[in-house]
Amino acid sequence: MSTANAILTVRGLRKYFPIKGGILGRTVKNVHAVDGVNLEVFEGETLGVVGESGCGKSTTARLLMHLIEPDEGALYFDGKLVGSPELPLKDYRRQVQMVFQDSYSSLNPRLTIEDNIAFGAKVHGTPAREALERTHDLLNRVGLDPVRFAGRYPHELSGGQRQRVNIARALALRPRVIILDEAVSALDKSVEAQVLNLLADLKEEFGLTYVFISHDLNVVRFVSDRVMVMYLGQVAEIGDADALYADPLHPYSRALLSSMPSMDPDNRTMEPALTGDPPNPIDPPSGCRFHTRCPVVSPICSGAEPALTQRAAKHLVACHAHDPASGYSAPSPKEAAE
Amino acid sequence: MTAPFLSIKNLGVTFTGGTRPVRAVNDVSLDIAEGEAVALIGESGSGKSVTMRAVMRLNPEKRSKLDGQILVGGRDVMGMNARQLSSFRGGEAAMIFQEPLLALDPVYSLGDQIVESIRRHETVSRDAARARALELFEQVRIPSAKSRLDNYPHEMSGGMRQRAMIALALACRPKLLLADEPTTALDATVQIQVLLLLRELQRELGLSILFVTHDIGAAIEVADRIAVMYAGQIVEQASARDLIRSPRHPYTLGLLKSRAHDAMVKGTKLDAIPGAPPDLANLPAGCPFAPRCFLADAGCKAGPIAMQDLGPGHQARCRRLDQTALQDVG
Ligand SMILES: Nc1ncnc2c1ncn2[C@@H]1O[C@H](COP(=O)(O)OP(=O)(O)OP(=O)(O)O)[C@@H](O)[C@H]1O
Ligand SMILES: Nc1ncnc2c1ncn2[C@@H]1O[C@H](COP(=O)(O)OP(=O)(O)OP(=O)(O)O)[C@@H](O)[C@H]1O
Ligand code: SF4
Ligand code: SF4
Ligand SMILES: [Mg+2]
Ligand SMILES: [Mg+2]
Numbered sequence: 224m225s226t227a228n229a230i231l232t233v234r235g236l237r238k239y240f241p242i243k244g245g246i247l248g249r250t251v252k253n254v255h256a257v258d259g260v261n262l263e264v265f266e267g268e269t270l271g272v273v274g275e276s277g278c279g280k281s282t283t284a285r286l287l288m289h290l291i292e293p294d295e296g297a298l299y300f301d302g303k304l305v306g307s308p309e310l311p312l313k314d315y316r317r318q319v320q321m322v323f324q325d326s327y328s329s330l331n332p333r334l335t336i337e338d339n340i341a342f343g344a345k346v347h348g349t350p351a352r353e354a355l356e357r358t359h360d361l362l363n364r365v366g367l368d369p370v371r372f373a374g375r376y377p378h379e380l381s382g383g384q385r386q387r388v389n390i391a392r393a394l395a396l397r398p399r400v401i402i403l404d405e406a407v408s409a410l411d412k413s414v415e416a417q418v419l420n421l422l423a424d425l426k427e428e429f430g431l432t433y434v435f436i437s438h439d440l441n442v443v444r445f446v447s448d449r450v451m452v453m454y455l456g457q458v459a460e461i462g463d464a465d466a467l468y469a470d471p472l473h474p475y476s477r478a479l480l481s482s483m484p485s486m487d488p489d490n491r492t493m494e495p496a497l498t499g500d501p502p503n504p505i506d507p508p509s510g511c512r513f514h515t516r517c518p519v520v521s522p523i524c525s526g527a528e529p530a531l532t533q534r535a536a537k538h539l540v541a542c543h544a545h546d547p548a549s550g551y552s553a554p555s556p557k558e559a560a561e
Numbered sequence: 562m563t564a565p566f567l568s569i570k571n572l573g574v575t576f577t578g579g580t581r582p583v584r585a586v587n588d589v590s591l592d593i594a595e596g597e598a599v600a601l602i603g604e605s606g607s608g609k610s611v612t613m614r615a616v617m618r619l620n621p622e623k624r625s626k627l628d629g630q631i632l633v634g635g636r637d638v639m640g641m642n643a644r645q646l647s648s649f650r651g652g653e654a655a656m657i658f659q660e661p662l663l664a665l666d667p668v669y670s671l672g673d674q675i676v677e678s679i680r681r682h683e684t685v686s687r688d689a690a691r692a693r694a695l696e697l698f699e700q701v702r703i704p705s706a707k708s709r710l711d712n713y714p715h716e717m718s719g720g721m722r723q724r725a726m727i728a729l730a731l732a733c734r735p736k737l738l739l740a741d742e743p744t745t746a747l748d749a750t751v752q753i754q755v756l757l758l759l760r761e762l763q764r765e766l767g768l769s770i771l772f773v774t775h776d777i778g779a780a781i782e783v784a785d786r787i788a789v790m791y792a793g794q795i796v797e798q799a800s801a802r803d804l805i806r807s808p809r810h811p812y813t814l815g816l817l818k819s820r821a822h823d824a825m826v827k828g829t830k831l832d833a834i835p836g837a838p839p840d841l842a843n844l845p846a847g848c849p850f851a852p853r854c855f856l857a858d859a860g861c862k863a864g865p866i867a868m869q870d871l872g873p874g875h876q877a878r879c880r881r882l883d884q885t886a887l888q889d890v891g
Contacts, residue, residue, distance in 0.1 A: 274748065275718075381610070382659075383606060410605050411604050445827065484752070484778030491782050495754045
């Protein structure tokens with residue numbers, strides 16, 4: 224795959240969270256939150272990210288933002304190594320912004336909405352008056368009338384109103400990349416539509432690139448050029464949104480996509496597509512991490528880890544079933560049904 | 562017909578802490594029968610959470626004013642004193658939230674929290690309470706329930722934590738379960754498991770469920786009836802089937818049309834309802850949706866709009882419903 228127009232490139236990203244124990248508080252175990260992620264985000268695209276709760280989406284996002292240090296791996300922006308003399312962290316941070324999943328945690332409870340939004344821009348040197356004008360313009364654009372909302376405090380807003388303040392705050396710095404972590408999940412469908420339309424307009428206006436993390440599979444399909452499916456700290460599959468939705472290659476992606484709620488009151492879902500519990504990220508399964516729940520598991524799957532490999536045009540998947548050389552043998556239909 | 566288990570009549574909630582009073586809930590009436598599940602959907606900021614919190618009396622008492630009436634199992638919630646309230650909360654009625662980490666205590670194991678909750682409401686031995694905790698974990702289908710009782714909240718995955726919170730909510734055999742966006746933070750595979758669980762509990766325990774969501778698919782999976790809120794009011798309610806197939810209030814029509822769905826062409830604009838909701842501190846005299854409504858006329862702005870009956874269990878708060886009978890929502 225060409226990396227010519229990759230705005231963000233991630234190589235071998237790994238993050239373990241230590242769990243301390245014993246009287247000495249030594250690290251006894253690690254949560255394998257992100258475990259060997261390679262990824263390109265192309266300039267001007269929207270990359271959708273989906274996957275099980277706890278599979279490492281937010282951790283990946285925080286690593287991309289450089290809010291936490293990776294244990295291993297490197298991050299390049301415009302081909303320059305982030306944190307090197309060529310691209311110091313401070314310069315990088317202005318260009319990449321994030322809307323956090325938890326709408327409370329990223330707002331200062333003692334500042335008004337207006338000050339919360341203008342704060343970052345002022346820190347980065349925008350004159351106060353200009354920062355304020357931009358803030359009011361942004362509040363209008365996310366559908367919150369500044370006359371009513373600018374002077375309020377975060378706890379005086381509903382969940383969806385707070386999330387829109389967060390979107391305005393991220394936009395205030397005019398970044399080139401915005402990482403949106405469940406940014407619209409707290410909104411009703413009509414406000415969500417307004418915000419998604421706004422994001423599309425801004426993308427066009429400023430040539431923005433988005434990384435869009437969400438549990439709403441309909442929304443991800445609609446906004447994304449490409450979609451990445453994660454499972455237990457790793458990339459299971461990545462490809463063009465339409466191709467991936469039409470023909471998911473990884474068995475986990477298939478289970479995920481067939482778990483979408485029925486929209487027909489006379490035809491409700493009777494059985495979940497995926498049962499069993501997600502494995503423990505402290506001690507992930509050997510071989511393919513999905514083998515403990517995979518409906519088409521074969522003996523090879525618990526032994527060898529499948530590599531993320533291109534299997535169709537611009538479509539990569541990490542699964543032995545798609546690798547003719549892996550020694551994978553499909554279970555008979557009877558076994559698969561069990 | 563038997564009396565509804567939850568009966569909300571003309572509920573009003575006004576926040577009085579700011580410079581001007583905010584009318585967050587305005588004349589809401591809603592009944593839920595025993596064993597019935599009702600989903601509350603609608604605009605962000607329209608008063609769904611505040612309505613739900615009013616049923617538990619969880620809005621800040623000093624900075625808000627309640628009017629109307631709330632009956633749960635025939636008991637008047639607004640008249641309860643502190644002692645009655647604390648046995649009511651977690652006893653007859655229990656609530657679950659979007660973010661279980663905020664509701665669970667991080668320093669106690671889940672088992673201990675459930676035991677604690679049971680013993681706060683009933684005089685039973687520690688062992689008996691522990692046995693009930695195990696039963697509850699099995700009921701909400703937590704795998705290896707026995708060893709999981711000793712887990713702390715942070716040691717569980719998001720979906721398991723949500724189930725543990727449901728188990729905690731069920732600890733004292735409530736008859737009414739209030740759920741505020743219980744699956745918003747979950748991925749689709751876990752969401753459907755939790756929705757199916759709620760449906761089973763409704764059937765097996767005869768629970769009445771009031772459940773807030775933005776996900777219309779989730780509402781359809783669980784709810785017998787759906788109520789739609791806008792600017793502090795219920796603007797339409799009907800059986801799930803009628804609401805999805807033949808919505809009549811202009812706001813409901815707009816809400817259903819604005820969804821991104823699989824038939825959509827990428828790059829097209831979503832059909833958002835233009836404009837913004839009214840200022841709850843300065844509500845208009847007439848229909849609060851009028852400034853955004855494609856059917857609004859002078860009469861809509863003149864005064865309050867009454868709820869109209871459209872058929873069995875189907876009502877909408879609009880004076881031009883004759884105009885919406887044939888709307889196509891795609
Ligand atoms: N600070 C931390 N300390 C220890 N473990 C952590 C920490 N942050 C995250 N984890 C763990 O790392 C894993 C990945 O978490 P992360 O928040 O990235 O998941 P996610 O994919 O964003 O999930 P969700 O969809 O529920 O938001 C989880 O098992 C989580 O419990
Ligand atoms: N403590 C408070 N003081 C003043 N106003 C408040 C307070 N709590 C909520 N509100 C206002 O009351 C209105 C209703 O809020 P509520 O949280 O019920 O909305 P909601 O329908 O649950 O929205 P969402 O879908 O975004 O969660 C909102 O406009 C909110 O700004
Ligand atoms: S590698 Fe094996 S276990 Fe893993 S997803 Fe593919 S078939 Fe299933
Ligand atoms: S009453 Fe009038 S303004 Fe209100 S929803 Fe009906 S037609 Fe629209
Ligand atoms: Mg997350
Ligand atoms: Mg709410």
